[in-house]
Amino acid sequence: MTDTYRKQQTESDQAAAQQSSTRGVVVGVDGSEQSLRAAHWAAAEAHRRSLPLTVVTAYSIPAFAASSMDGGYAMMDDSSLRAGAEKVLDEARQFLRDYPGEVNYLTESGDPASVLLEHSRHAEVLVVGTRGRGGFLGRLLGSVSSALPAHAKCPTVLVPLKFSSKQENALTTATGAIPIVATAEQPGAGAPESLLQEGAHPISPKDKRPVVAGVDGSDYGRVAALMAAQQAAERQTTLRLVCALPPLGATLVWIPTHIDDSEALQDLQEKLEAGKRWLNSHYPQLPIEAEVIDGAAVDVLVEETRHAQLTVLGTRGRGGFAGMLLGSTSQGVLQHAEGPLMVVPEKEDERIESRPEFGPVL
Numbered sequence: 334m335t336d337t338y339r340k341q342q343t344e345s346d347q348a349a350a351q352q353s354s355t356r357g358v359v360v361g362v363d364g365s366e367q368s369l370r371a372a373h374w375a376a377a378e379a380h381r382r383s384l385p386l387t388v389v390t391a392y393s394i395p396a397f398a399a400s401s402m403d404g405g406y407a408m409m410d411d412s413s414l415r416a417g418a419e420k421v422l423d424e425a426r427q428f429l430r431d432y433p434g435e436v437n438y439l440t441e442s443g444d445p446a447s448v449l450l451e452h453s454r455h456a457e458v459l460v461v462g463t464r465g466r467g468g469f470l471g472r473l474l475g476s477v478s479s480a481l482p483a484h485a486k487c488p489t490v491l492v493p494l495k496f497s498s499k500q501e502n503a504l505t506t507a508t509g510a511i512p513i514v515a516t517a518e519q520p521g522a523g524a525p526e527s528l529l530q531e532g533a534h535p536i537s538p539k540d541k542r543p544v545v546a547g548v549d550g551s552d553y554g555r556v557a558a559l560m561a562a563q564q565a566a567e568r569q570t571t572l573r574l575v576c577a578l579p580p581l582g583a584t585l586v587w588i589p590t591h592i593d594d595s596e597a598l599q600d601l602q603e604k605l606e607a608g609k610r611w612l613n614s615h616y617p618q619l620p621i622e623a624e625v626i627d628g629a630a631v632d633v634l635v636e637e638t639r640h641a642q643l644t645v646l647g648t649r650g651r652g653g654f655a656g657m658l659l660g661s662t663s664q665g666v667l668q669h670a671e672g673p674l675m676v677v678p679e680k681e682d683e684r685i686e687s688r689p690e691f692g693p694v695l
Contacts, residue, residue, distance in 0.1 A: 355384070355456065355457060356385070356387040356452055356456040357382075358375045358387065358456065358457060359389060359449065359458070359459050360376075360389070361390065361448075361459075363421060364420070364421040364425075365462070367492075368461075370492055370496050371460050371462035372428060372460075374460060374490065374496065375458075375460040376436075378458060378460070378490075380432070381567075381568075384457055385435040385436070385437060386432070386436045386437070387436075387437045387438075388425050388429070389439045389448065389449065389452060390418045390422055390439075391418070391440070391441045391445045391448040392414040392415060392440075393414075393444055393445075418440045422439075422440055425438065426438065446481055449461070450481065450484055450485060453486045453489070457488075458487055458489070458490055459481070459485050459487055459489045460490045461490075463491055463492065463493050482648060483648050484678075485676075485678055488677050489675070489676045489678075490674065490675045490676075491673065491676065493638070493671065493672070495670065496672065496673060540642045543572065543573040543641055544564045544565035544568065544572055544641060544643045544645065545561070545575055545641040545645065546560075546645045547575055547577075547633075547645070547646050548574055548605070548695065549576065551647065553647030553648055553679060554646075555647075556680060558574065559612070559684060561643075561675075562615065562619055562621075563616075568642070568643075572612070572619055572620070574605055574608060574622065574623040575624055576601055576624075576695070577632075577634075578597060578598055578625050578626065578628070598625055600693075601695065604695045605624070605625055607691045607692025609623040610692065611687065611690075611691040615684055634670070635670055635671075638674065642673075643672065644670075644672060644674050645677060646676050648677065
C-alpha cells in the first residue's frame with residue numbers, strides 16, 4: 334500500500350468517524366499481538382451492539398527528542414512516526430478484513446492516554462489491551478495503568494494477556510480470530526465466504542457464561558452492578574454478584590477477641606441477597622446469583638474471570654475489588670485475569686437511592 338493511498342484512506346476514515354454522532358466501541362492498537370486481541374474483543378462487542386467500531390493509534394515525539402531538534406528535523410521525525418502509526422492501522426485492517434460491521438481507522442498525534450480519554454467522551458465503551466510494544470499500550474498500561482479507567486467518561490474494558498478467542502464468538506482465520514457474533518434475535522451478517530474458504534467452522538450462537546459483578550458496598554460498586562445487570566440482560570445470560578471476605582484470622586490477628594468468620598459470612602450474604610432483590614426490581618427477568626466468597630479480593634476476582642464472559646467493577650470502592658484493581662496490585666490482577674475486565678466510571682444514577690428499601694446495605 335503506497336503512502337499516498339494510505340493517507341487518503343486514513344483521511345476518508347477520519348471524515349467518516351467525525352460525521353458519526355458516536356465513536357461506538359473505541360479500541361487502541363499498537364500493532365502488538367495483545368492489541369489485536371483487544372481489537373478482536375472490541376469488534377465482537379461492536380457487532381453485538383450494532384455500533385460502529387473505531388480503531389485508534391497515536392504517536393508523539395518524545396520530549397527529550399523534540400527539545401533537541403530544530404523545526405526541520407522535528408517535521409521529518411513527525412513524518413516518520415506517523416508512517417509507523419499508519420503501518421499499525423494497516424495491520425489492524427488486515428486483521429479485521431472480514432469483519433462485517435462499520436469500522437473507522439484513526440491515526441492521531443498526541444499522548445496515547447490523552448487521545449483515548451478524549452475519545453471516551455463520545456464512545457459507548459473504550460477497549461485496550463494490558464500489554465503492548467511500549468509505544469502505545471505499553472505506556473497506557475504501564476506506569477499510568479490507573480489513569481485510563483479512572484478518568485474515562487465511558488466504561489473501559491481491559492483485555493488481559495491471557496484472553497484468547499473463544500469458540501462462542503469467533504471464527505479462526507489465517508491471521509487471527511475475526512468476530513462474527515450472532516443470536517437468534519439479532520442474527521447479524523453471515524460468515525464471509527473468504528472465512529469459509531479458509532476452513533472456518535460455524536460458531537455457536539450464544540456465549541452462556543455469566544457476567545460477574547464485584548461488589549463491596551460502595552456506590553461505585555452499585556453503579557457497576559447496574560451496568561453488569563444491563564450487560565447480562567443484553568447477553569441473555571446470568572448475572573453473578575460476588576463479594577470477597579478476606580480470612581479474618583489472618584488479617585485481624587492483633588484483635589484480642591475472637592471473631593466468628595461464619596457470622597460475618599452470613600451477615601454479608603444477607604446484604605448481598607438484598608442487593609440481588611434490588612437489581613431484580615430493575616431487571617425482573619434477569620437470573621441473578623449472589624455469593625460471598627472467603628478469600629482475598631484479588632484472588633477471588635482472578636478466579637471469577639476464568640469462568641465469566643465479562644467481569645465488571647467500579648472505579649473506586651472500599652479497598653475491595655476496584656481498590657485492588659486500580660491500586661498497588663493492579664498489575665498482578667491484569668497479569669493473571671483470563672477474561673475481559675470492565676471498569677465503570679463514577680456517575681449519578683437515581684436508582685441507587687432505592688437500594689435501602691430492599692434490606693440491609695453492605
